[in-house]
Amino acid sequence: MKKLFFLLSLICIFVLSLSKTEILIVKVQSTALRPEPNFFSAVKLMLKAGDQVEKLDSKGGWFQVRLSSGTVGWVHSSAVQPRPSQLMALAQGPKTQATMSEVALASKGFNRQVEASYRQKHPEIDYSWVDRMLGFKASTEAVETFLREGQLGEWKEAK
Amino acid sequence: MRPCYIFFKALCLAVSFLFLVNCAVTQKGAEILEKTGKITSEDKELITKTSETVRTSFRDLSEEEEYYIGRSVAALILSKYKVWDNSKATNYVNLLTQAVALFSDRPEIYAGYHTLILDTDEVNALAAPGGFIFLTRGLLRLCSDEDTLAGIIAHEIAHISARHGLQAIKKSRLIEAFKLLASETAERFAPERLAQLTNLFEGTLDDIVGQLIERGYDRRSEHEADSLSLTTLQRAAYSPQGMLQFLEALAQTKTKTTSLKGWFSTHPEPMDRYERLKAEVSLVKKQVIIPKVRSSRFQQVASTWK
Numbered sequence: 001m002k003k004l005f006f007l008l009s010l011i012c013i014f015v016l017s018l019s020k021t022e023i024l025i026v027k028v029q030s031t032a033l034r035p036e037p038n039f040f041s042a043v044k045l046m047l048k049a050g051d052q053v054e055k056l057d058s059k060g061g062w063f064q065v066r067l068s069s070g071t072v073g074w075v076h077s078s079a080v081q082p083r084p085s086q087l088m089a090l091a092q093g094p095k096t097q098a099t100m101s102e103v104a105l106a107s108k109g110f111n112r113q114v115e116a117s118y119r120q121k122h123p124e125i126d127y128s129w130v131d132r133m134l135g136f137k138a139s140t141e142a143v144e145t146f147l148r149e150g151q152l153g154e155w156k157e158a159k
Numbered sequence: 160m161r162p163c164y165i166f167f168k169a170l171c172l173a174v175s176f177l178f179l180v181n182c183a184v185t186q187k188g189a190e191i192l193e194k195t196g197k198i199t200s201e202d203k204e205l206i207t208k209t210s211e212t213v214r215t216s217f218r219d220l221s222e223e224e225e226y227y228i229g230r231s232v233a234a235l236i237l238s239k240y241k242v243w244d245n246s247k248a249t250n251y252v253n254l255l256t257q258a259v260a261l262f263s264d265r266p267e268i269y270a271g272y273h274t275l276i277l278d279t280d281e282v283n284a285l286a287a288p289g290g291f292i293f294l295t296r297g298l299l300r301l302c303s304d305e306d307t308l309a310g311i312i313a314h315e316i317a318h319i320s321a322r323h324g325l326q327a328i329k330k331s332r333l334i335e336a337f338k339l340l341a342s343e344t345a346e347r348f349a350p351e352r353l354a355q356l357t358n359l360f361e362g363t364l365d366d367i368v369g370q371l372i373e374r375g376y377d378r379r380s381e382h383e384a385d386s387l388s389l390t391t392l393q394r395a396a397y398s399p400q401g402m403l404q405f406l407e408a409l410a411q412t413k414t415k416t417t418s419l420k421g422w423f424s425t426h427p428e429p430m431d432r433y434e435r436l437k438a439e440v441s442l443v444k445k446q447v448i449i450p451k452v453r454s455s456r457f458q459q460v461a462s463t464w465k
Contacts, residue, residue, distance in 0.1 A: 027269070039266070078268070110220070110336075110356075111223065118360055126237065126238065127234045129242050133233070133291065138250075143254065147395075149452050151453070
């Protein structure tokens with residue numbers, strides 16, 4: 001009887017997963033939700049790894065998405081991945097905040113803990129420049145100015 | 160055995176297989192079932208284990224795993240080279256990297272793209288998984304303009320975007336790591352498991368660093384990166400002619416000396432790449448006229464690395 005319950009439960013999950021609602025999960029550390037499908041469009045709010053959004057539309061490599069708060073905006077497709085099973089969507093509805101447990105489970109693998117263990121084993125390997133490197137980040141405004149002045153991207157026809 | 164039981168067992172296997180396509184969700188689903196009392200904790204662990212072992216190739220590594228592998232690969236590269244700490248040049252190459260990345264197939268990556276200049280005359284460019292790019296001063300000196308440098312950066316971004324570095328990881332090592340992960344259901348690794356995983360992590364780094372620094376990518380990966388970078392340059396409206404000129408210059412440098420390390424030992428023949436890229440560029444009808452502002456801003460920063 002217990003096995004039957006187990007089998008039926010699996011079947012239920014599969015059936016639920018066929019829902020048409022497409023949920024996307026943020027796979028990068030953070031990404032911006034923008035009002036337009038453009039990297040230089042103003043930032044509405046920031047999403048972080050594990051956050052889930054509902055996909056509404058797509059356009060030129062961008063997805064229009066809705067958060068659980070109802071906020072609608074655009075995220076770049078390279079920042080998110082589809083969640084094939086919709087179990088969670090039906091069980092909880094799309095949400096914007098991943099729980100600590102979800103983040104921890106999703107992070108299981110070659111992660112911070114493994115790096116720390118490796119560094120303990122090899123104290124001679126210096127990560128200071130790697131950490132400094134991560135701080136080399138130009139602002140969106142600086143990149144936009146760089147492209148505009150260089151007549152690149154959408155400014156390529158500018159005279 | 161009763162037909163009904165066999166049917167259910169087959170159905171169970173089929174459903175399980177479909178679920179295994181998405182391990183994280185499977186695990187979460189199992190967690191819910193356990194909480195609601197539908198399955199036991201043993202069943203939950205079985206589902207979790209099976210779903211983890213479905214990860215079989217480098218493609219199954221998450222963005223976060225790629226980032227943590229890349230961090231350590233970057234640290235190992237930096238243990239072999241000295242950094243050229245020049246803020247003007249570093250700011251410029253990072254601005255250029257982030258601008259070029261927007262036109263690549265993977266503009267967003269776990270922690271973004273970052274570039275560092277290595278203080279060596281060696282002509283080389285290296286891309287660690289996760290967005291860490293290294294350019295040598297020797298290579299920068301060979302670049303005649305911004306469009307050329309944009310082409311080289313686009314090429315390195317293409318290696319990262321296509322996950323070429325991760326392909327160097329021995330499959331047996333990956334399988335072993337995935338199996339090990341499958342046996343660990345706690346959020347943090349137990350000491351023994353962590354030690355085993357650390358050894359596998361170390362082997363993974365050796366596989367990648369060995370390819371990047373000693374063996375180089377295979378021809379297929381290099382040609383794929385060339386094609387992808389050409390697309391990126393076209394989207395950004397950079398001239399692909401610069402990349403061609405660079406390969407030509409590289410080929411000439413090679414004929415002058417055979418003792419250069421770096422690019423020459425890890426990349427296919429520059430003339431081979433030149434011929435292939437030239438054929439692709441010839442298909443691009445529109446010629447790009449490089450505006451003066453691009454030339455002048457490049458010359459200003461290029462004076463620092465001469």
